Amino acid sequence: MKIDFINKSEYKEVVNLWEASVRATHHFLKDDDIEYFKPLILNSYLDAVELRCVRNHESTIIGFSGVAEHNLEMLFIHPDYRGKGIGKLLLNYSIENLGVFKVDVNEQNGQALDFYKYSGFEIVGRSELDSSGKPYPILHMELNKS
16 A cells, blocks of 8 residues: 545545545534535645545545644545554654644544554643534644653
């Protein structure tokens, strides 16, 4: 597996992957929330980050990350490919090549929280609301430098 770039023409594919991943992992979100975020991701969020992806042997995107200002803003893996090291590959690439040392995680997403803790991140703060003002607490994490 190797890291690749994402072309703007692939954004709809990326949003579809995002939705499949969120539906598999973010059980606390309502359908209305997912529908709220889809156009924001497609039309704003993807352009605001440095995107990287992993593709399968058919060149289909199976995982992607987005980075801005040393913060891992997005890391989503297609449900069919979870547990195969793709998230770790994208995270390590982001740390080593894009300078990532921060990530925000939904408090209710225990799997992601455990993943980042296992990967060397620690909780340094908490916000009661997400960045959209929705009542989904966010844990702010930073890479443990020791």
